[in-house]
Amino acid sequence: MFGRFCFAAAPLLFLMGVAGFGADENQSALIAKGKLLYLQHCVICHQGNGQGSAGTFPPLAKSDYLMANVENGIRPVVEGLSGRITVNGTNYNNTMPPVLLTDEQVAAVLTFVRKTWNNSTDAISAGQVKEVRSKSRFKTYEALKAAADYAPLPKPPEGFAIREVVRFTENPVRLALKGGRELYALSEAGNVWRVETSGRVQQVLRGDQYLEPERGRPNPLGFTFDKSGRLFVAVNRRRDTQPFMTNEVTIYRSTSARTPWTPEPYVRVNYPWGIGPFNHGVSHIAAGPDGFLYVASGSRTDGNEHGTDARYFKGGELDTTACIWRLPPDGAKEPEIFASGLRNPFGFCWNDRGEMFATENGPDADMPEELNVIERGKHYGFPFQFGDSTNKPYAHTPDAPAGLKFTRPVVNAGPDGGSSGGNISTFDPHSSPAGIIFCDDTFPQSLRGTFLVTRFGNLLKREKYVGFDLLQMRVKKTATGYEAETKTWLAPLARPIDVIALNRAIYVLEYSRPLNHKGDVPMLPGRLLELKEKK
Numbered sequence: 001m002f003g004r005f006c007f008a009a010a011p012l013l014f015l016m017g018v019a020g021f022g023a024d025e026n027q028s029a030l031i032a033k034g035k036l037l038y039l040q041h042c043v044i045c046h047q048g049n050g051q052g053s054a055g056t057f058p059p060l061a062k063s064d065y066l067m068a069n070v071e072n073g074i075r076p077v078v079e080g081l082s083g084r085i086t087v088n089g090t091n092y093n094n095t096m097p098p099v100l101l102t103d104e105q106v107a108a109v110l111t112f113v114r115k116t117w118n119n120s121t122d123a124i125s126a127g128q129v130k131e132v133r134s135k136s137r138f139k140t141y142e143a144l145k146a147a148a149d150y151a152p153l154p155k156p157p158e159g160f161a162i163r164e165v166v167r168f169t170e171n172p173v174r175l176a177l178k179g180g181r182e183l184y185a186l187s188e189a190g191n192v193w194r195v196e197t198s199g200r201v202q203q204v205l206r207g208d209q210y211l212e213p214e215r216g217r218p219n220p221l222g223f224t225f226d227k228s229g230r231l232f233v234a235v236n237r238r239r240d241t242q243p244f245m246t247n248e249v250t251i252y253r254s255t256s257a258r259t260p261w262t263p264e265p266y267v268r269v270n271y272p273w274g275i276g277p278f279n280h281g282v283s284h285i286a287a288g289p290d291g292f293l294y295v296a297s298g299s300r301t302d303g304n305e306h307g308t309d310a311r312y313f314k315g316g317e318l319d320t321t322a323c324i325w326r327l328p329p330d331g332a333k334e335p336e337i338f339a340s341g342l343r344n345p346f347g348f349c350w351n352d353r354g355e356m357f358a359t360e361n362g363p364d365a366d367m368p369e370e371l372n373v374i375e376r377g378k379h380y381g382f383p384f385q386f387g388d389s390t391n392k393p394y395a396h397t398p399d400a401p402a403g404l405k406f407t408r409p410v411v412n413a414g415p416d417g418g419s420s421g422g423n424i425s426t427f428d429p430h431s432s433p434a435g436i437i438f439c440d441d442t443f444p445q446s447l448r449g450t451f452l453v454t455r456f457g458n459l460l461k462r463e464k465y466v467g468f469d470l471l472q473m474r475v476k477k478t479a480t481g482y483e484a485e486t487k488t489w490l491a492p493l494a495r496p497i498d499v500i501a502l503n504r505a506i507y508v509l510e511y512s513r514p515l516n517h518k519g520d521v522p523m524l525p526g527r528l529l530e531l532k533e534k535k
Helices: 027-041 064-068 070-079 103-114 126-134 141-148
Strands: 081-087 090-096 160-167 172-178 182-187 192-195 201-205 218-225 231-239 246-254 263-272 282-287 293-297 323-327 336-340 347-350 356-360 370-374 411-415 433-438 451-455 469-477 482-490 496-502 505-510 527-533
Touching: 027 103, 064 070, 064 081, 064 103, 070 081, 070 103, 070 126, 103 126, 172 218, 172 496, 172 505, 182 218, 218 293, 231 263, 231 282, 246 282, 246 293, 282 347, 293 347, 347 433, 347 451, 356 433, 370 433, 451 496, 451 505, 469 496
Parallel strands: 218 282, 411 482, 433 496
Antiparallel strands: 081 090, 160 527, 172 182, 182 192, 192 201, 218 231, 231 246, 246 263, 282 293, 293 323, 323 336, 347 356, 356 370, 433 451, 451 469, 469 482, 496 505, 505 527
């Protein structure tokens, strides 16, 4: 409650078998039930005496924030809480997911808190909880339960075992390895967690320690370590500037490899904020075989549309958008535009021959999404064409400049990933290919020489749900380009956003919990899965 819940084995989000409270139950019985619920859900972070942990988990005992009004107590439980709050003069800036409790159970646990540890204020009723919940993003207990349920583990590939490593309390966006041995996860809030394969998780860096909150709300999407062990985080930030909104990109770099890290701004790039919801910004960042840093810079439009809102620049794409940058790891410089014509290259990696492969998210128009072999100076089609099609996806699609040559995507020869009806370049429309890794000779035999690609799943409402899986792709060079045999390796998954390997095991990062895009279920934090070859 009122802080970031600990990473324990499902400490909160499960359905309790506690009966509803009848009107004839007295307050003592209500407090007793609330104490039981507190011990089951809250004590890990807020302690048995309600004192919390200074700077990390705020106190509930004599809490001015909690006692200020009824909603301050109810809303974090039924909806969750993130961002900065001040409790008894101390600032807290963590994330707490909602707790899967009925209205009656929320009333009981809050009544216990409000009547304990020298707190003395009114009890909470189920009716008050219901009213506050109705104004939250979940509206009802049933809506929260639908969002909170974790799906059963998918059936593992033949010869592999699967297990859940950890459930996150905030949405994870990236995985990274330090020194090839230590596994870390980055959250949407910019928090960095060290994850041990035993399931133990330790927060090693808070977003508010380095993300310059005074500059506005950050959106971190890229995360890596260089060969020396320094940390890099790629962040987008919307700035209310004149004459139009801008996207401020900052790449933060730690001053050394040693913890505690002290990341500082390394590179800043500003360009006009995108039209509508299409400011993809920078996302993946990784060190290449040449030692340079590569950064995915997504488009600021869907297909070069100009928009109609005077607050936004109407000039379409820029040199620094819809491309991949290259940067030296030392000595801040303007980014080199390494390759262009890429709408949203969300993930990339290199094979054992040093070839770079990048996933690319397509437009709202029903066009294939792509896997591309990235070469310096090449153009990959956006916004002029997508996938196999040479037709303009929109009436406003501009003509390509005379003499501009496009490099075609990898052809998917199937049988999966969108190619059941014939070759496609490369994936189902709207399947959102994301994280990608190459499996070298350190991987189990069945994976060697192939790529593993996560597909986040469609965000547009469609009758068919595409993505929500992990594909295995065996890519070969042909006389006309590249072709991939593609098979579904693991499915269904809940918004898989990244994948990484450590000690011959594969780790898949689920951003959230639903296995499809049905309804309007909010994306509560996901989990980390491990797949390991059976011995």
